[in-house]
Amino acid sequence: MTPRLDDLVPATLRRRWAADGTCPDLDLYALFRTRRLADPDRVAVIDAAGEVTYAELDRLARSAAAGLRGLGVCEGDVVGVQLPNGRDAVVADLALAALGAVALPFPAGRGVAEAASLLGRSGARAVVAAVEYRGSAHARELVAAAGDLPGLRVVIAAGPQEPPPGSVDWGQVxxxxxxxxxxARPDPDGAARILVSSGSESEPKMVAYSHNALAGGRGNFMATLLPGGGTPRCLFLVPLASAFGSNGTAVTLARHGGTLVLLEHFSPRAALAAIREHRPTHVLAVPTMIRMMLDQPDAGPAPSMTALVLGGAELDAATAAEAGTAFGCPVINLYGSADGVNCHSGFRPASAGDGGPGVVVGLPDPRVAEIRIAAPPDGERFGEIIARGPMTPMCYVGAPELNRRYRTGDGWVRTGDLGVIDADGRLRLMGRLKHVVIRGGANISPAEVERALADHPGVREVVCLGVPDQVMGERLAACVVPRPGHTPDLPGLSAHLLRRGVERGKHPERLLLVRQVPLTPAGKPDRDALRALLLGGRRETP
Known part of the structure; x- marks a missing residue:
């Protein structure tokens, strides 16, 4: 049974944002359809199979919608989608929007246990899954798991391989x-998509977004990155099925009439080749991907772009400057999450030598999300960052305890992060409360140590995390990608931290040297994989 998807933002605010034009007040398929009618021959998607125009994409989406309706998918049903980046993922998005169903995308590569948890907790009635993706047989595994998912009616298998018994072929759809x-003509303030957030819970959080929150709130975010109101041509190196990837079909296509350039799987060489061949205006990625691209021996100058848009983690200033030079464009580091917060620096970098506290994020945009700082607890200098605006999601799905924990009675989202609004109105991020290492009763912010280590001359990338310890409870570990020709060690890192004013009690006590930071299927640093290497006693990759 699909859980109730109540909107925790007051309806009067939602209607005000529609009335004043902040949100388009159209469902996603209707919005896409206006783009298709205005420019049917415009290229909508470029993937490994070639180009797809808006007219061709619409024809595929309508056929898929008719096929899904024939399988019993109805308005309001939740439908899982586990597909790699490509036209099929976009067609599924648009088909479900046309049906008035609720899409639940999650990245290809995630295991069947997590997929079954998402499908079961959301009450999904169907799922479209890849027959095979990089060694994972998603469709076959979900067919096998369907017996434990009483709400799941059908598994649809997509891909060139033979669909497994018990599934329906995507080609047939x-x-x-x-x-x-x-x-269908669903309510623009009704649920359109469920974003999956890794967060800090034992199971991934699911967050329901309306048509207006996606095309309006998130669409307004993209609009701030389009100088002169141009049309975006976006290379998505992150999965479309991730929270960051929700800026794909709903925003780049339906809201802005742009073009999606898609790679089924990220590699630095393929990403650089796509930039040179397809000349995107924007590249959406996580910082680790950009570092890997910069380290390619044949990286060379790239065609100039409007912006590199990075999310998921902070990018250190030295790498941002290097990337800006290499790609000939501003590097925009986004502070945001599926939970409903968004802020970025825009095209103006932070002032050099800014002596203020924390990390300058940027000026909050009320057309995306208004940001405030809650009153700090006694003895604390900074308060919790809270947000509410056109992009604010409706609610957490199937998790009333999360709604009680992270949402206020009038719809604000508690981020769990510490911040301050400075005299210039800029948000400064002071720390992420969800990632705290507790060593002998003392709290250590891994983000603070990462920022201090980022400008060490031998460090290309660093991820800090806690590892269990029988004496201290936890100890801080630094997982470091060295710069070529360097081999950082703990004494050298500690000396650097002392020069940066970081007290000795916050210094890493374990070091893991890796050639590259492993990524989760959603494209974020895989802290669990790094912790497993540390707990396994591994000190350095071969």
């Missing part, structure tokens, strides 16, 4: 006649 299909 696409073969339906979409000519007579009549799209």
């Amino acid at each position: 696409l073969s339906a006649d979409g000519g007579a299909f009549v799209p």
